[in-house]
Amino acid sequence: MNENNLDFSSADVSRAVPDEAALQHAQASLIPALPAVGLGFEDVKKHMLDDISPGFTGSSRCPNYYAYTTGAVTDAALFADWLAATYDQNVHSHLPQETVATTVEATTLSLLQQLLSLKESHFPGRIFTTGATASNLLGIALGREFVVAEAGRRNSLPSPTSVAKLGLIEACLRAGVQDIQVLATLPHSSLYKAASVLGIGRDSIVLLPLSEDEPWKFDLDALAENLSRSGVKTIISISAGEVASGRFATNGTEMARIRTLADQYGAWIHVDGAFGLQALVLPRTEEYSALNDGVAGLHLADSITGDAHKLLNVPYDCGFFFTRHSELQPTVFGNPGAAYLSTSGTSSSIPSPLNLGLENSRRFRALPVYASLLAYGRIWYRSLLERQIALARRVASYIVDSTVYELLPGNDLTKVYMVVLFRARSESLNAQLVSLLNASKRIHISGLPWKGRPAARIAVGTWRVDVDRDYGMIVEALESASLVR
Numbered sequence: 001m002n003e004n005n006l007d008f009s010s011a012d013v014s015r016a017v018p019d020e021a022a023l024q025h026a027q028a029s030l031i032p033a034l035p036a037v038g039l040g041f042e043d044v045k046k047h048m049l050d051d052i053s054p055g056f057t058g059s060s061r062c063p064n065y066y067a068y069t070t071g072a073v074t075d076a077a078l079f080a081d082w083l084a085a086t087y088d089q090n091v092h093s094h095l096p097q098e099t100v101a102t103t104v105e106a107t108t109l110s111l112l113q114q115l116l117s118l119k120e121s122h123f124p125g126r127i128f129t130t131g132a133t134a135s136n137l138l139g140i141a142l143g144r145e146f147v148v149a150e151a152g153r154r155n156s157l158p159s160p161t162s163v164a165k166l167g168l169i170e171a172c173l174r175a176g177v178q179d180i181q182v183l184a185t186l187p188h189s190s191l192y193k194a195a196s197v198l199g200i201g202r203d204s205i206v207l208l209p210l211s212e213d214e215p216w217k218f219d220l221d222a223l224a225e226n227l228s229r230s231g232v233k234t235i236i237s238i239s240a241g242e243v244a245s246g247r248f249a250t251n252g253t254e255m256a257r258i259r260t261l262a263d264q265y266g267a268w269i270h271v272d273g274a275f276g277l278q279a280l281v282l283p284r285t286e287e288y289s290a291l292n293d294g295v296a297g298l299h300l301a302d303s304i305t306g307d308a309h310k311l312l313n314v315p316y317d318c319g320f321f322f323t324r325h326s327e328l329q330p331t332v333f334g335n336p337g338a339a340y341l342s343t344s345g346t347s348s349s350i351p352s353p354l355n356l357g358l359e360n361s362r363r364f365r366a367l368p369v370y371a372s373l374l375a376y377g378r379i380w381y382r383s384l385l386e387r388q389i390a391l392a393r394r395v396a397s398y399i400v401d402s403t404v405y406e407l408l409p410g411n412d413l414t415k416v417y418m419v420v421l422f423r424a425r426s427e428s429l430n431a432q433l434v435s436l437l438n439a440s441k442r443i444h445i446s447g448l449p450w451k452g453r454p455a456a457r458i459a460v461g462t463w464r465v466d467v468d469r470d471y472g473m474i475v476e477a478l479e480s481a482s483l484v485r
């Protein structure tokens with residue numbers, strides 16, 4: 001393989017999604033019967049490059065794919081991902097006499113904490129995950145362990161009320177906990193999944209929006225009231241930023257108050273910063289002050305979720321997780337009695353990842369992050385996000401000035417992050433807006449509901465962003481859709 005040109009796919013990069021013919025060809029070309037005698041690598045390679053990959057979205061390779069928050073893949077990350085697969089390092093245990101892999105992982109986590117200005121001393125518990133869904137699950141699992149144990153401590157019980165040890169029902173009974181609630185505003189759907197998987201229950205997620213106008217903002221008075229419910233322990237989940245609008249649930253002053261309340265009531269604070277956490281790389285300037293405020297005080301959380309496969313532009317699947325309570329990770333995620341996995345005898349302070357998160361066998365997904373952070377550096381990552389925000393704000397400004405479209409949740413451009421949420425003012429146009437905008441296949445955006453009505457969302461997540469060029473393409477699509485009545 002030529003290291004200088006890893007991208008040898010022949011698919012058309014001007015297509016954000018494949019056209020009908022390419023999709024149909026890809027589907028029809030699939031070989032559903034297992035060959036008794038293999039077809040050979042060369043033929044299969046040709047099949048994948050010529051038949052199948054033209055049926056993939058251009059999410060990484062076309063600059064104008066704006067659906068979900070997908071990110072793309074930098075060249076350095078692509079190279080490192082190939083290297084990770086080539087060497088197929090299983091980073092389950094820290095085995096410094098055998099491989100440097102877990103040391104690379106720990107170093108990468110430090111680099112990431114430097115990028116985000118989240119101190120290692122604040123967040124000694126850290127791990128790479130498969131994505132923000134897994135990280136949210138880790139955060140809620142640790143929160144569950146903490147709040148029930150804390151309830152037991154506050155009731156001066158003689159032995160710890162550990163959910164990990166006793167199980168949820170037994171631990172809660174002993175600690176006098178009748179329910180665990182998760183307080184949030186407009187959480188990502190994965191929070192409901194975490195609540196379901198962890199036995200807390202989806203119905204235990206309670207939304208505390210400040211107002212109808214700002215449903216992503218946390219109502220601190222309602223928070224204080226809910227925290228004081230007797231027999232109920234609380235995990236507070238902060239959306240930073242909210243998935244549809246990119247808005248932030250809190251500011252620095254509010255985070256400080258939430259920290260005080262959490263300490264008073266033995267609650268846990270989790271931050272879902274899947275893509276919002278990246279705003280920590282921005283300079284503190286007037287133009288970003290709303291975003292600076294949105295991520296201020298997040299270091300006061302007990303646990304933090306981030307995605308690397310989104311704005312960091314490394315390949316799927318790569319997320320990360322930070323916690324203040326590193327001591328709780330082995331309590332919840334440890335593999336007791338797995339002697340063959342033990343790293344005792346090594347003199348290192350790097351804990352084995354298999355006791356810190358969900359997976360035992362793990363892909364070496366830190367390597368693309370390591371490569372990308374070092375290859376491009378802090379300033380490049382900062383200016384990348386600035387370019388993404390610049391494009392989003394220019395499009396938002398066009399929408400504010402337009403008579404056809406309406407910017408959501410409101411017209412304040414200083415609050416726009418790298419997502420643009422909008423709708424058509426005409427109901428009939430709005431109903432077909434996303435399919436009209438996506439019709440050319442040269443740009444692709446997502447549709448999603450906002451306050452119960454369809455809306456469209458452009459998420460700028462790729463390093464291939466070029467503000468002038470991409471603004472032109474988006475406006476062209478908006479204008480041509482506006483001609484359809």
Ligand SMILES: *Cc1c(COP(=O)(O)O)cnc(C)c1O
Nearest residue numbers: 131132133134188190243274307
């Ligand atoms: C994308 C996203 C998630 C889920 O992340 P995955 O990486 O898809 O698991 C969770 N929360 C927020 C806010 C997100 O944007």
